[in-house]
Amino acid sequence: MGTRVIRTVLVLTLPLSWAGTAVAADRSESVTVSAASSLSDAFGEIRSAYCAARSDCSIHLNFGGSNHLQRQIEAGGGRGVDVFASSGRGPMDALVALGLVDSGDVRVFAGNEIVLIRPAFGGVFPGDFHDLTDARVSRLAIAAERVPAGDYARQVLDHLGLTDQLKPKFVETIHVRQVLDYVARGEVDAGLVYATDAALGGDAIVIAARARSGWHAPVAYPVAVLNASAHAELATGFVDFVCGEDGRAILARHGFKPPLVDSVRAVRRLDSPAGDSMAWTALKLSLIASFRAMFVVIPLGAGIGLMLAKGRFPGREFLDAVLTLPMILPPTVIGYYLIIVLGTQSVAGRALDSALGVRISLTLWGASLASAVIALPLMIKSSRAAFESVDREYVLASYTLGKGRLETLARVTLPLARHGLFAGAILSFARAVGEFGATFMVAGIIPGQTMTMPVAIFHAFTNHDDKTAHALALVLTVFSVIVIYLTNRLNDWQTKRLRERPDRA
Secondary structure, eight states: OHHHHHHHHHHHHHHHHHHHHHHHHHHHTEEEEEEEGGGHHHHHHHHHHHHHHOTTOEEEEEEEOHHHHHHHHHHTTTTTOOEEEOSSHHHHHHHHHTTSSOGGGOEEEEBOOEEEEEEGGGTTOOOSGGGGGSTTOOOEEEEOTTSHHHHHHHHHHHHHTOHHHHGGGEEEESSHHHHHHHHHTTSSSEEEEEHHHHTTSGGGEEEEEEOOGGGSOOOOEEEEEOTTOTTHHHHHHHHHHHHSHHHHHHHHHTTOBOOOTTTTSOOOOOOOOOHHHHHHHHHHHHHHHHHHHHHHHHHHHHHHHHHHHHOOOTTHHHHHHHHHHHHHSOHHHHHHHHHHHHSTTSHHHHHHHHHHOOOOTTSHHHHHHHHHHHHHHHHHHHHHHHHHTSOHHHHHHHHHTTOOHHHHIIIIIHHHHHHHHHHHHHHHHHHHHTOOHHHHHHHOBOTTTTOOHHHHHHHHHHTTOHHHHHHHHHHHHHHHHHHHHHHHHHHHHHHHHHHHOOSOO
Protein backbone atom coordinates (compact mmCIF):
# COMPACT_ATOMS: atom_id res chain seq x y z
CA MET A 1 0.00 0.00 0.00
CA GLY A 2 2.81 2.40 0.93
CA THR A 3 4.65 1.67 -2.34
CA ARG A 4 1.50 2.38 -4.34
CA VAL A 5 1.04 5.73 -2.61
CA ILE A 6 4.68 6.68 -3.30
CA ARG A 7 4.30 5.77 -6.97
CA THR A 8 1.13 7.85 -7.23
CA VAL A 9 2.82 10.86 -5.66
CA LEU A 10 5.79 10.53 -8.03
CA VAL A 11 3.51 10.28 -11.06
CA LEU A 12 1.70 13.45 -10.01
CA THR A 13 4.75 15.47 -8.98
CA LEU A 14 7.26 14.63 -11.72
CA PRO A 15 5.34 16.50 -14.47
CA LEU A 16 5.04 19.50 -12.13
CA SER A 17 8.77 19.36 -11.38
CA TRP A 18 9.55 19.20 -15.09
CA ALA A 19 7.24 22.15 -15.73
CA GLY A 20 8.90 24.13 -12.96
CA THR A 21 12.33 23.40 -14.43
CA ALA A 22 11.13 24.47 -17.86
CA VAL A 23 9.73 27.70 -16.47
CA ALA A 24 12.95 28.41 -14.61
CA ALA A 25 14.95 27.78 -17.76
CA ASP A 26 12.66 30.10 -19.70
CA ARG A 27 13.05 32.83 -17.08
CA SER A 28 16.84 32.58 -17.27
CA GLU A 29 16.63 33.86 -20.85
CA SER A 30 14.13 36.62 -20.15
CA VAL A 31 14.39 40.32 -19.37
CA THR A 32 12.13 41.84 -16.71
CA VAL A 33 11.12 45.45 -17.29
CA SER A 34 9.48 47.48 -14.52
CA ALA A 35 7.77 50.47 -16.11
CA ALA A 36 5.39 53.27 -15.17
CA SER A 37 1.75 52.36 -15.66
CA SER A 38 1.33 55.16 -18.23
CA LEU A 39 3.68 53.19 -20.51
CA SER A 40 1.55 50.02 -20.48
CA ASP A 41 0.19 50.15 -24.02
CA ALA A 42 3.26 51.65 -25.66
CA PHE A 43 5.68 49.20 -24.02
CA GLY A 44 3.39 46.32 -24.90
CA GLU A 45 3.79 47.19 -28.58
CA ILE A 46 7.52 47.86 -28.16
CA ARG A 47 7.97 44.43 -26.59
CA SER A 48 6.23 42.77 -29.53
CA ALA A 49 8.36 44.66 -32.04
CA TYR A 50 11.62 43.99 -30.16
CA CYS A 51 10.94 40.29 -29.66
CA ALA A 52 9.96 39.95 -33.32
CA ALA A 53 13.39 41.30 -34.25
CA ARG A 54 15.21 39.15 -31.66
CA SER A 55 14.00 35.61 -31.17
CA ASP A 56 16.62 34.88 -28.51
CA CYS A 57 14.86 36.74 -25.69
CA SER A 58 11.61 37.12 -23.82
CA ILE A 59 10.43 40.36 -22.22
CA HIS A 60 8.35 40.36 -19.04
CA LEU A 61 6.63 43.66 -18.28
CA ASN A 62 5.76 44.79 -14.75
CA PHE A 63 3.70 47.98 -14.56
CA GLY A 64 2.79 50.18 -11.62
CA GLY A 65 3.32 53.55 -9.99
CA SER A 66 6.94 54.63 -10.55
CA ASN A 67 7.62 55.17 -6.85
CA HIS A 68 6.12 51.79 -5.93
CA LEU A 69 8.26 50.06 -8.56
CA GLN A 70 11.26 51.92 -7.17
CA ARG A 71 10.52 50.54 -3.70
CA GLN A 72 10.19 47.03 -5.11
CA ILE A 73 13.60 47.35 -6.76
CA GLU A 74 15.13 48.71 -3.57
CA ALA A 75 13.67 45.85 -1.52
CA GLY A 76 15.26 43.34 -3.89
CA GLY A 77 18.61 45.12 -3.97
CA GLY A 78 18.21 45.65 -7.69
CA ARG A 79 17.99 41.92 -8.40
CA GLY A 80 15.12 40.37 -10.31
CA VAL A 81 14.57 43.47 -12.47
CA ASP A 82 16.70 44.25 -15.51
CA VAL A 83 15.27 47.54 -16.78
CA PHE A 84 13.49 50.38 -15.00
CA ALA A 85 11.47 53.02 -16.88
CA SER A 86 9.96 55.80 -14.79
CA SER A 87 7.56 58.62 -15.61
CA GLY A 88 9.71 61.07 -13.64
CA ARG A 89 13.32 61.63 -12.64
CA GLY A 90 12.67 61.30 -8.90
CA PRO A 91 12.36 57.48 -8.67
CA MET A 92 15.29 56.99 -11.05
CA ASP A 93 17.47 59.47 -9.13
CA ALA A 94 16.71 57.55 -5.92
CA LEU A 95 18.04 54.32 -7.45
CA VAL A 96 21.12 56.17 -8.71
CA ALA A 97 21.74 57.49 -5.19
CA LEU A 98 21.58 53.94 -3.83
CA GLY A 99 24.07 52.69 -6.42
CA LEU A 100 21.53 50.42 -8.11
CA VAL A 101 21.76 52.37 -11.38
CA ASP A 102 24.73 54.24 -12.89
CA SER A 103 23.89 57.86 -13.63
CA GLY A 104 25.68 57.59 -16.98
CA ASP A 105 23.31 54.81 -18.06
CA VAL A 106 20.13 56.89 -17.55
CA ARG A 107 18.52 57.97 -20.83
CA VAL A 108 15.42 60.14 -21.18
CA PHE A 109 13.33 58.75 -24.03
CA ALA A 110 9.91 60.49 -23.95
CA GLY A 111 7.84 63.38 -22.66
CA ASN A 112 4.17 63.98 -21.87
CA GLU A 113 1.72 66.63 -20.65
CA ILE A 114 -0.83 66.95 -17.83
CA VAL A 115 -4.52 67.30 -18.68
CA LEU A 116 -7.74 67.74 -16.71
CA ILE A 117 -10.40 65.13 -17.50
CA ARG A 118 -14.01 64.61 -16.45
CA PRO A 119 -16.66 61.92 -17.06
CA ALA A 120 -18.30 62.24 -20.47
CA PHE A 121 -21.77 61.75 -18.99
CA GLY A 122 -21.29 64.59 -16.49
CA GLY A 123 -22.32 67.46 -18.78
CA VAL A 124 -19.82 70.22 -19.52
CA PHE A 125 -18.54 70.87 -16.00
CA PRO A 126 -15.77 71.38 -15.00
CA GLY A 127 -14.51 73.16 -18.08
CA ASP A 128 -11.24 74.52 -16.70
CA PHE A 129 -8.80 74.09 -13.82
CA HIS A 130 -10.30 76.99 -11.87
CA ASP A 131 -13.71 75.30 -11.99
CA LEU A 132 -12.34 72.65 -9.63
CA THR A 133 -12.91 75.00 -6.69
CA ASP A 134 -16.64 75.04 -7.39
CA ALA A 135 -18.85 73.21 -4.90
CA ARG A 136 -20.16 71.02 -7.71
CA VAL A 137 -16.76 69.31 -7.78
CA SER A 138 -16.55 67.21 -4.62
CA ARG A 139 -13.93 64.67 -5.66
CA LEU A 140 -10.74 65.18 -7.65
CA ALA A 141 -8.69 62.09 -8.45
CA ILE A 142 -4.95 62.64 -8.39
CA ALA A 143 -1.98 60.28 -8.18
CA ALA A 144 -0.40 60.11 -4.74
CA GLU A 145 2.57 62.23 -3.76
CA ARG A 146 5.90 60.92 -5.06
CA VAL A 147 4.11 59.22 -7.94
CA PRO A 148 5.51 61.40 -10.75
CA ALA A 149 2.08 62.01 -12.28
CA GLY A 150 0.88 63.20 -8.88
CA ASP A 151 3.88 65.48 -8.45
CA TYR A 152 3.42 67.05 -11.87
CA ALA A 153 -0.30 67.52 -11.22
CA ARG A 154 0.38 69.20 -7.88
CA GLN A 155 2.85 71.53 -9.58
CA VAL A 156 0.06 72.63 -11.91
CA LEU A 157 -2.26 73.30 -8.99
CA ASP A 158 0.54 75.09 -7.12
CA HIS A 159 1.17 77.32 -10.12
CA LEU A 160 -2.53 78.22 -10.30
CA GLY A 161 -2.78 78.74 -6.53
CA LEU A 162 -5.43 76.03 -6.14
CA THR A 163 -3.68 73.38 -4.03
CA ASP A 164 -4.87 74.45 -0.57
CA GLN A 165 -8.47 74.85 -1.73
CA LEU A 166 -8.55 71.49 -3.47
CA LYS A 167 -6.73 69.28 -0.94
CA PRO A 168 -9.96 68.30 0.87
CA LYS A 169 -11.30 67.02 -2.46
CA PHE A 170 -8.27 64.85 -3.32
CA VAL A 171 -8.83 61.16 -3.97
CA GLU A 172 -5.32 59.72 -4.17
CA THR A 173 -4.37 56.75 -6.35
CA ILE A 174 -1.32 54.51 -6.55
CA HIS A 175 -0.77 55.29 -10.23
CA VAL A 176 -2.18 57.44 -12.99
CA ARG A 177 -4.24 54.67 -14.66
CA GLN A 178 -6.31 54.40 -11.49
CA VAL A 179 -7.19 58.09 -11.86
CA LEU A 180 -8.40 57.37 -15.38
CA ASP A 181 -10.48 54.45 -14.14
CA TYR A 182 -12.14 56.49 -11.39
CA VAL A 183 -13.11 59.23 -13.85
CA ALA A 184 -14.32 56.81 -16.52
CA ARG A 185 -16.60 55.07 -13.98
CA GLY A 186 -17.90 58.37 -12.65
CA GLU A 187 -16.64 57.74 -9.12
CA VAL A 188 -15.05 61.21 -9.10
CA ASP A 189 -15.95 64.52 -10.74
CA ALA A 190 -12.57 65.12 -12.37
CA GLY A 191 -8.99 63.88 -12.51
CA LEU A 192 -5.48 64.91 -13.52
CA VAL A 193 -3.68 62.49 -15.83
CA TYR A 194 -1.14 62.37 -18.63
CA ALA A 195 -2.46 63.20 -22.09
CA THR A 196 -1.51 59.70 -23.28
CA ASP A 197 -3.73 58.13 -20.60
CA ALA A 198 -6.61 60.46 -21.43
CA ALA A 199 -6.45 59.27 -25.03
CA LEU A 200 -7.25 55.74 -23.80
CA GLY A 201 -10.45 56.83 -22.06
CA GLY A 202 -12.45 56.76 -25.28
CA ASP A 203 -16.03 57.97 -25.07
CA ALA A 204 -16.09 57.61 -21.28
CA ILE A 205 -14.01 60.73 -20.57
CA VAL A 206 -13.57 64.26 -21.91
CA ILE A 207 -10.41 66.35 -21.79
CA ALA A 208 -11.60 69.56 -20.14
CA ALA A 209 -8.30 71.50 -20.14
CA ARG A 210 -4.58 71.10 -20.77
CA ALA A 211 -1.79 72.38 -18.55
CA ARG A 212 0.53 74.82 -20.27
CA SER A 213 4.21 73.96 -20.57
CA GLY A 214 5.35 76.47 -17.94
CA TRP A 215 2.94 75.24 -15.28
CA HIS A 216 4.99 72.19 -14.33
CA ALA A 217 8.47 70.76 -14.85
CA PRO A 218 8.78 69.06 -18.24
CA VAL A 219 7.54 65.47 -17.96
CA ALA A 220 10.56 63.21 -18.38
CA TYR A 221 10.57 59.43 -18.89
CA PRO A 222 14.04 58.06 -17.99
CA VAL A 223 15.08 54.45 -18.58
CA ALA A 224 18.14 52.50 -17.48
CA VAL A 225 19.52 49.01 -17.03
CA LEU A 226 19.92 47.95 -13.38
CA ASN A 227 23.50 47.28 -12.29
CA ALA A 228 22.50 43.87 -10.91
CA SER A 229 20.81 42.77 -14.14
CA ALA A 230 21.55 39.13 -14.93
CA HIS A 231 20.91 39.78 -18.63
CA ALA A 232 22.68 43.07 -19.20
CA GLU A 233 23.26 42.51 -22.92
CA LEU A 234 19.61 41.74 -23.71
CA ALA A 235 18.44 44.50 -21.35
CA THR A 236 20.72 47.06 -23.03
CA GLY A 237 19.39 45.95 -26.40
CA PHE A 238 15.84 46.60 -25.23
CA VAL A 239 16.75 50.07 -23.92
CA ASP A 240 18.49 50.86 -27.22
CA PHE A 241 15.33 49.83 -29.05
CA VAL A 242 13.14 52.02 -26.84
CA CYS A 243 15.38 55.04 -27.39
CA GLY A 244 15.94 54.31 -31.06
CA GLU A 245 13.98 55.29 -34.12
CA ASP A 246 11.57 52.35 -34.03
CA GLY A 247 10.82 52.75 -30.34
CA ARG A 248 10.21 56.49 -30.61
CA ALA A 249 7.91 55.94 -33.57
CA ILE A 250 5.80 53.57 -31.44
CA LEU A 251 5.81 56.03 -28.55
CA ALA A 252 4.69 58.82 -30.87
CA ARG A 253 1.77 56.70 -32.10
CA HIS A 254 0.67 56.40 -28.47
CA GLY A 255 0.82 60.15 -27.98
CA PHE A 256 4.16 60.55 -26.22
CA LYS A 257 6.21 63.61 -26.99
CA PRO A 258 9.95 63.73 -27.69
CA PRO A 259 11.98 64.50 -24.55
CA LEU A 260 12.77 68.17 -24.00
CA VAL A 261 16.33 69.39 -23.58
CA ASP A 262 15.77 70.40 -19.94
CA SER A 263 13.66 67.38 -19.10
CA VAL A 264 16.38 65.99 -16.85
CA ARG A 265 15.32 68.52 -14.23
CA ALA A 266 13.99 66.62 -11.23
CA VAL A 267 10.37 66.92 -10.21
CA ARG A 268 9.96 68.93 -7.01
CA ARG A 269 9.13 66.80 -4.01
CA LEU A 270 6.18 67.67 -1.86
CA ASP A 271 6.01 67.12 1.86
CA SER A 272 4.14 64.05 3.01
CA PRO A 273 1.55 64.25 5.78
CA ALA A 274 2.98 64.06 9.27
CA GLY A 275 3.60 60.39 10.00
CA ASP A 276 2.23 60.41 13.57
CA SER A 277 -0.92 62.25 12.52
CA MET A 278 -1.51 59.87 9.62
CA ALA A 279 -0.97 56.83 11.87
CA TRP A 280 -3.49 57.95 14.50
CA THR A 281 -6.03 58.96 11.86
CA ALA A 282 -5.63 55.60 10.09
CA LEU A 283 -6.11 53.77 13.40
CA LYS A 284 -9.26 55.77 14.13
CA LEU A 285 -10.71 55.13 10.65
CA SER A 286 -9.94 51.40 10.90
CA LEU A 287 -11.75 51.14 14.22
CA ILE A 288 -14.76 53.12 12.97
CA ALA A 289 -15.06 51.02 9.80
CA SER A 290 -14.61 47.75 11.72
CA PHE A 291 -17.12 48.56 14.48
CA ARG A 292 -19.65 49.57 11.84
CA ALA A 293 -19.04 46.27 10.09
CA MET A 294 -19.57 44.34 13.34
CA PHE A 295 -23.07 45.77 13.76
CA VAL A 296 -23.95 43.73 10.67
CA VAL A 297 -21.52 40.83 10.89
CA ILE A 298 -22.23 39.63 14.44
CA PRO A 299 -26.06 39.35 14.34
CA LEU A 300 -26.19 38.30 10.70
CA GLY A 301 -23.36 35.79 11.03
CA ALA A 302 -24.80 34.32 14.22
CA GLY A 303 -28.24 34.03 12.65
CA ILE A 304 -26.94 32.33 9.51
CA GLY A 305 -24.72 30.07 11.63
CA LEU A 306 -27.74 29.00 13.68
CA MET A 307 -29.76 28.34 10.54
CA LEU A 308 -26.98 26.23 9.02
CA ALA A 309 -26.40 24.33 12.27
CA LYS A 310 -30.00 23.54 13.17
CA GLY A 311 -31.86 23.87 9.90
CA ARG A 312 -32.57 21.01 7.53
CA PHE A 313 -33.41 22.31 4.08
CA PRO A 314 -32.36 21.61 0.46
CA GLY A 315 -29.23 23.43 -0.62
CA ARG A 316 -27.98 24.04 2.91
CA GLU A 317 -24.38 23.06 2.15
CA PHE A 318 -24.45 24.92 -1.15
CA LEU A 319 -25.54 28.07 0.70
CA ASP A 320 -22.73 27.51 3.18
CA ALA A 321 -20.25 27.22 0.30
CA VAL A 322 -21.49 30.45 -1.30
CA LEU A 323 -21.30 32.36 1.98
CA THR A 324 -17.78 31.03 2.55
CA LEU A 325 -16.50 32.35 -0.79
CA PRO A 326 -15.05 35.60 0.65
CA MET A 327 -12.67 33.43 2.70
CA ILE A 328 -11.34 31.79 -0.46
CA LEU A 329 -11.60 34.40 -3.20
CA PRO A 330 -8.90 37.09 -3.34
CA PRO A 331 -10.15 40.25 -1.62
CA THR A 332 -9.62 42.18 -4.86
CA VAL A 333 -12.24 39.97 -6.51
CA ILE A 334 -14.69 40.76 -3.72
CA GLY A 335 -13.89 44.45 -4.17
CA TYR A 336 -14.51 44.15 -7.89
CA TYR A 337 -17.92 42.56 -7.31
CA LEU A 338 -18.86 45.27 -4.82
CA ILE A 339 -17.94 47.97 -7.36
CA ILE A 340 -20.00 46.24 -10.06
CA VAL A 341 -23.03 45.84 -7.79
CA LEU A 342 -22.90 49.06 -5.75
CA GLY A 343 -20.61 51.39 -7.73
CA THR A 344 -21.72 54.82 -8.85
CA GLN A 345 -22.76 53.58 -12.29
CA SER A 346 -24.61 50.46 -11.10
CA VAL A 347 -28.39 50.38 -10.78
CA ALA A 348 -28.20 49.84 -7.01
CA GLY A 349 -25.53 52.51 -6.63
CA ARG A 350 -27.58 55.13 -8.49
CA ALA A 351 -30.67 54.21 -6.47
CA LEU A 352 -28.83 54.61 -3.16
CA ASP A 353 -27.36 57.93 -4.25
CA SER A 354 -30.59 59.42 -5.57
CA ALA A 355 -32.91 58.10 -2.86
CA LEU A 356 -30.76 58.31 0.26
CA GLY A 357 -27.73 60.33 -0.81
CA VAL A 358 -25.52 57.38 0.16
CA ARG A 359 -22.43 56.57 -1.88
CA ILE A 360 -20.43 53.40 -1.34
CA SER A 361 -17.43 54.00 -3.60
CA LEU A 362 -14.58 56.06 -2.12
CA THR A 363 -16.26 56.51 1.27
CA LEU A 364 -15.73 55.11 4.76
CA TRP A 365 -19.09 53.39 4.42
CA GLY A 366 -17.57 51.54 1.47
CA ALA A 367 -14.65 50.51 3.67
CA SER A 368 -17.11 49.27 6.30
CA LEU A 369 -19.08 47.29 3.73
CA ALA A 370 -15.94 45.70 2.28
CA SER A 371 -14.74 44.76 5.77
CA ALA A 372 -18.13 43.30 6.62
CA VAL A 373 -18.26 41.11 3.52
CA ILE A 374 -14.75 39.79 4.12
CA ALA A 375 -15.29 39.18 7.85
CA LEU A 376 -18.78 37.65 7.66
CA PRO A 377 -17.68 34.07 6.75
CA LEU A 378 -15.53 33.85 9.88
CA MET A 379 -18.53 34.70 12.03
CA ILE A 380 -20.73 32.23 10.16
CA LYS A 381 -18.23 29.38 10.49
CA SER A 382 -17.57 30.04 14.17
CA SER A 383 -21.28 30.38 14.95
CA ARG A 384 -22.21 27.21 13.13
CA ALA A 385 -19.54 25.24 14.99
CA ALA A 386 -20.64 26.76 18.30
CA PHE A 387 -24.32 25.92 17.79
CA GLU A 388 -23.54 22.43 16.55
CA SER A 389 -21.59 21.79 19.77
CA VAL A 390 -24.70 22.41 21.88
CA ASP A 391 -26.00 19.04 23.07
CA ARG A 392 -29.53 18.51 21.76
CA GLU A 393 -30.51 16.82 25.03
CA TYR A 394 -30.51 20.17 26.82
CA VAL A 395 -32.67 21.73 24.11
CA LEU A 396 -35.15 18.86 24.28
CA ALA A 397 -35.20 19.11 28.07
CA SER A 398 -36.13 22.77 27.80
CA TYR A 399 -38.99 21.91 25.45
CA THR A 400 -40.13 19.20 27.88
CA LEU A 401 -40.34 21.84 30.63
CA GLY A 402 -42.73 23.83 28.44
CA LYS A 403 -40.29 26.46 27.18
CA GLY A 404 -40.83 27.87 23.68
CA ARG A 405 -38.27 28.11 20.88
CA LEU A 406 -37.25 31.70 21.58
CA GLU A 407 -36.93 31.15 25.33
CA THR A 408 -34.94 27.97 24.74
CA LEU A 409 -32.68 29.83 22.34
CA ALA A 410 -32.13 32.66 24.83
CA ARG A 411 -31.73 30.59 27.99
CA VAL A 412 -30.15 27.36 26.72
CA THR A 413 -28.63 27.48 23.23
CA LEU A 414 -26.98 30.91 23.34
CA PRO A 415 -25.42 30.48 26.82
CA LEU A 416 -23.99 27.10 25.86
CA ALA A 417 -22.61 28.47 22.56
CA ARG A 418 -21.40 31.79 23.94
CA HIS A 419 -17.67 31.03 23.95
CA GLY A 420 -17.71 30.02 20.28
CA LEU A 421 -19.77 33.09 19.41
CA PHE A 422 -17.35 35.37 21.26
CA ALA A 423 -14.42 33.75 19.47
CA GLY A 424 -16.13 34.29 16.13
CA ALA A 425 -16.84 37.92 16.94
CA ILE A 426 -13.22 38.57 17.91
CA LEU A 427 -11.86 36.86 14.79
CA SER A 428 -14.31 38.74 12.57
CA PHE A 429 -13.38 42.08 14.12
CA ALA A 430 -9.69 41.35 13.67
CA ARG A 431 -10.25 40.38 10.04
CA ALA A 432 -12.17 43.61 9.47
CA VAL A 433 -9.38 45.72 10.99
CA GLY A 434 -6.75 44.01 8.83
CA GLU A 435 -8.71 44.01 5.56
CA PHE A 436 -6.84 45.61 2.64
CA GLY A 437 -7.67 44.36 -0.86
CA ALA A 438 -11.42 44.89 -1.06
CA THR A 439 -11.22 48.06 1.05
CA PHE A 440 -8.55 49.50 -1.21
CA MET A 441 -10.62 48.84 -4.33
CA VAL A 442 -13.92 50.13 -2.94
CA ALA A 443 -12.82 52.96 -0.64
CA GLY A 444 -9.54 54.00 -2.29
CA ILE A 445 -6.89 56.23 -0.69
CA ILE A 446 -8.33 59.44 0.71
CA PRO A 447 -6.15 60.65 3.60
CA GLY A 448 -8.25 61.41 6.65
CA GLN A 449 -11.39 59.87 5.10
CA THR A 450 -10.84 56.30 3.88
CA MET A 451 -7.17 55.54 4.60
CA THR A 452 -7.43 52.66 7.08
CA MET A 453 -4.39 51.08 8.74
CA PRO A 454 -3.55 48.46 6.06
CA VAL A 455 -3.95 51.09 3.32
CA ALA A 456 -1.85 53.53 5.34
CA ILE A 457 0.96 50.96 5.63
CA PHE A 458 0.96 50.52 1.86
CA HIS A 459 0.86 54.30 1.37
CA ALA A 460 3.68 54.91 3.88
CA PHE A 461 5.90 52.21 2.40
CA THR A 462 5.41 53.56 -1.12
CA ASN A 463 6.23 57.08 0.04
CA HIS A 464 9.39 56.10 1.97
CA ASP A 465 7.75 56.83 5.33
CA ASP A 466 9.22 53.74 6.96
CA LYS A 467 8.70 55.08 10.49
CA THR A 468 4.93 55.18 10.02
CA ALA A 469 4.89 51.84 8.18
CA HIS A 470 6.86 50.19 11.01
CA ALA A 471 4.63 51.66 13.71
CA LEU A 472 1.38 50.63 12.05
CA ALA A 473 2.69 47.17 11.19
CA LEU A 474 3.76 46.67 14.82
CA VAL A 475 0.34 47.75 16.09
CA LEU A 476 -1.43 45.30 13.77
CA THR A 477 0.99 42.51 14.71
CA VAL A 478 0.46 42.97 18.45
CA PHE A 479 -3.28 43.23 17.90
CA SER A 480 -3.26 39.97 15.91
CA VAL A 481 -1.30 38.13 18.62
CA ILE A 482 -3.81 39.28 21.24
CA VAL A 483 -6.71 38.14 19.05
CA ILE A 484 -5.19 34.70 18.51
CA TYR A 485 -4.54 34.33 22.26
CA LEU A 486 -8.10 35.31 23.19
CA THR A 487 -9.56 33.02 20.54
CA ASN A 488 -7.53 30.07 21.77
CA ARG A 489 -8.61 30.77 25.36
CA LEU A 490 -12.26 30.89 24.38
CA ASN A 491 -11.92 27.65 22.43
CA ASP A 492 -10.26 26.03 25.44
CA TRP A 493 -13.14 27.12 27.67
CA GLN A 494 -15.63 25.75 25.13
CA THR A 495 -13.79 22.41 25.00
CA LYS A 496 -13.59 22.25 28.80
CA ARG A 497 -17.33 22.92 29.11
CA LEU A 498 -18.12 20.11 26.68
CA ARG A 499 -15.94 17.69 28.60
CA GLU A 500 -17.46 18.60 31.94
CA ARG A 501 -21.03 18.30 30.61
CA PRO A 502 -22.88 20.44 33.14
CA ASP A 503 -25.78 18.84 34.97
CA ARG A 504 -28.11 21.66 34.08
CA ALA A 505 -28.65 23.89 31.15
